[in-house]
Amino acid sequence: MADPRETRLRERLETIRARSAKSSSWRTSTQVLSRLVNSNGYVPIRTRLSRADLAFLAGAREEVLAFADLGVRLLDLHRPQEAGGITSDPDRPIRRCRACMSRWPCPTFRTISEALDP
Numbered sequence: 001m002a003d004p005r006e007t008r009l010r011e012r013l014e015t016i017r018a019r020s021a022k023s024s025s026w027r028t029s030t031q032v033l034s035r036l037v038n039s040n041g042y043v044p045i046r047t048r049l050s051r052a053d054l055a056f057l058a059g060a061r062e063e064v065l066a067f068a069d070l071g072v073r074l075l076d077l078h079r080p081q082e083a084g085g086i087t088s089d090p091d092r093p094i095r096r097c098r099a100c101m102s103r104w105p106c107p108t109f110r111t112i113s114e115a116l117d118p
Helices: 004-022 027-036 051-077 107-116
Strands: 080-082 095-097
Touching: 004 051, 051 107
Parallel strands: none
Antiparallel strands: 080 095
């Protein structure tokens, strides 16, 4: 039987993923818009936003902050430590993750690294 907390978190993540996928990317628009910053530090824009764009933008700041906090907390948990024992290279001791005890870098750290380092 699935843990209800896991189910709730998985559903929230899937909702965020779906909302993000439906919204438009602003990457190319921001390059043009950054040149239009006025003397007050704002960009006066007129654009057409879909319902999906508005739904995404409404929660984007809080969701990005939550994901950044999650990433930092996971990195705090999954850090290397010396595993001790005998090694053939004393300058490079065997290290293990403090949280899951997998060899370093652990799967959690590798997954975070792969997701954030393109």
